[in-house]
Amino acid sequence: MTVNVLMPALSPTMEQGKLAKWLKSEGDHVKAGDVIAEIETDKATMEVEAADEGVLARILTPAGTENIAVNTPIAVIAGEGEEASSAEVPAAPAVKGEEERKGEKERAPPAKGEEASSAEVPAAPFAKGEEERAPPARGEEQRPPARPAPAPAARPVAPEIPADATFASMTMREALRDAMAEEMRRDPNVFIIGEEVAEYQGAYKVTQGLLQEFGARRVVDTPITEHGFAGLSVGAAFAGLRPIVEFMTFNFAMQAMDHLINSAAKTLYMSGGQINCPIVFRGPNGAAARVAAQHSQDYAAWFAQVPGLKVIAPSNASDAKGLLKSAIRDPNPVIFLENEILYGRQSEVPNIEDFLIPIGKARVAREGKDVTFVSFSIGMSYALGAADELAKEGVEAEVIDLRTLRPMDVAAIVASVKKTGRCVAVEEGWPQCGIGAEIAAKVMAEAFDYLDAPVARVTGKDVPMPYAANLEKLALPSIAEVVAAARAVLYR
């Protein structure tokens, strides 16, 4: 019997990858569990193991081949003494990855007109029919909405970008890396510290290449001690250095919360202005894909409540770069909330030396006169997607990207609401005491007379993030929910 070894997926939504190298040659005897090859995506490397015992009869894809679709046969393993040419029985190769790699998944946008369904995930634990039988979310919607379309890679419109600027297309991951590298070149006090930031090149590859350029003194791998290295970095900042602390994800920053809040945020005040803490805490925040409750929380509202902190949550590569550079130069502790799903999204970043975006300034991402959407980070995908949908019906939504959550650009929200009279706040975080709740309160206080309807909120559901694909989709906001909320405030 022969078995095909198939190109494995690093994540349920990975579509293709590169065959980096073969560790066995044709004719080699392999045992189940032997590593036979290495595959790569832009974010991670993974070993391919043989699932069966036999002889590596044929290598179908030479080392170095790029863009190999998941599930493509890459080799044939034959039982001892067998020919390699018989029937192609697909065998799902066992995949081996480290814990955090499971988090390195992208909720890649589905192809046009196609639902993000089990089709692209061979091992998905549900059938499509089941998905459709999923319980409706609070009776709001019977059918689970489609995954949001990505934010269009449109040229960012912002006052800080001159009209004659040229642009380069890059992912948010690259933009963040460039921001750090530029600031490290500029200021010798800036260094990066965290788990796997150096040799491993970043758990999500955001710090790729920094070790090579700046060396181990300034790119510091830590033990897995969030509480300890957060406190240590605060001490270094008190002493005048400018640490960039990477949390592998913000979920793990919970162990360091005491130093973020009690040590970093409060000391300037408690010292009567003497001891500032110029530090950036950054990393992916919020839901990734299929990593369940302990790896999927959006902490935006938690941090945005704390005086003494600045909180930033960019939605695109350009904002990410300009804001991270500002954050690193800021004399205060800054919480910089990234989003794993956005890391791989491309957008246009201006080629400007010292491209700085001021902290605390929102951006009008799309102009409109009928309803205001206010969002940030990945929430912008739903808001912009809904604006596209509504445009087909002749409804013009204005979309505001907050970019900074603390200090919040309330003036920008109020100015828009005065124009539209209606407001929908969109976020992936939980509803109670969320960013949307704050927006609703501010709009009520400062634009009450202009409102034609109560402020509506579209949020993550009030539950821990479930694992099952269908439930996860239900737990997150959707374009359809934003459209429905817009219709509700428009009384249509």
Added chain:
Amino acid sequence: MAAASKVETEAGEAAGAAAPALDPEQELAAYRAMLLIRRFEEKAGQMYGMGLIGGFCHLYIGQEAVVVGVRMAARDSDQFITAYRDHAHMLTCGMDPKRVMAELTGRRSGYSKGKGGSMHMFSREKNFFGGHGVVGAPAPIGAGLAFANRYRGDGSVSLTFFGEGAANQGQVYETFNMAELWKLPVVFIVENNRYAMGTSVERSSAQTEFSKRGVAFNIPGLRVDGMDVRAVKAAAGAAIDWCRKGNGPYLLEMQTYRYRGHSMSDPAKYRSREEVQKMREEHDPIEQVRARLIADGRTSEDELKKIDAAVRKIVADAADFASEDREPDPSELWTDVVM
């Protein structure tokens, strides 16, 4: 570990009967510094009783030799950091007693403009980095100061103090690991005053020899008679030297005792009056120096009285200043939140 054993021998001698003598000038300086702490703390206790100081107020009385001995072995460029039992560290770092006391009374001239209080004061100028209200927090922050020293290669050492109760915090061990791994110039000083609030060492700690708490991380440690300023200075000197030479961190357990309650309201039920009495009579750090100075014959009672009077004057002036100074302007509510 040749150097480690050298440290142990030097300080080991210091800890025993043969603690290296201080020259008379140093003895006098130690006496004066410790006395200033004692009188200041007594005054703070009185002012608390009068309602001039509020909230928590943790007095250092009985532990004076620890911070004074360490300071005598340090340079001005070395940083000090501790928890909330911090008045003594500030005075010893050369911060102005008037402004420390004014912070205790919550007045505008206090080191934190009245916004920090007893537990939260800092002086960048004097390299004092707080003043922290969270048990255990000074450990990693102190190691972070040392990280900056190593990053800059400026030869400074971080003197990081915390209680024996704090030594049971997980973050302390996270910090030990990183400090040794990265060879950070930090001396961890466990002020073992035998109690964390009302919990004695025996009731809280599986390993009560705190000098051994670094063993798992290869951090050399030493138990020191923290009531004898000579022993403290010798041990701290050797430990600081060890750090300054780039050997990594050092751990000192200072065996000491607090005479007063944990904070101003203390049930005093967890230890006997006799125990406290015995420590005061037999081990008082200030009396030890005083006795030596007199026995030595080079310092007269009169001279010591002059020092006493001078110290009392400093403390009285600080108390007056802190009572008369105005409260912060209401506008200060909104300042210093962010820069």
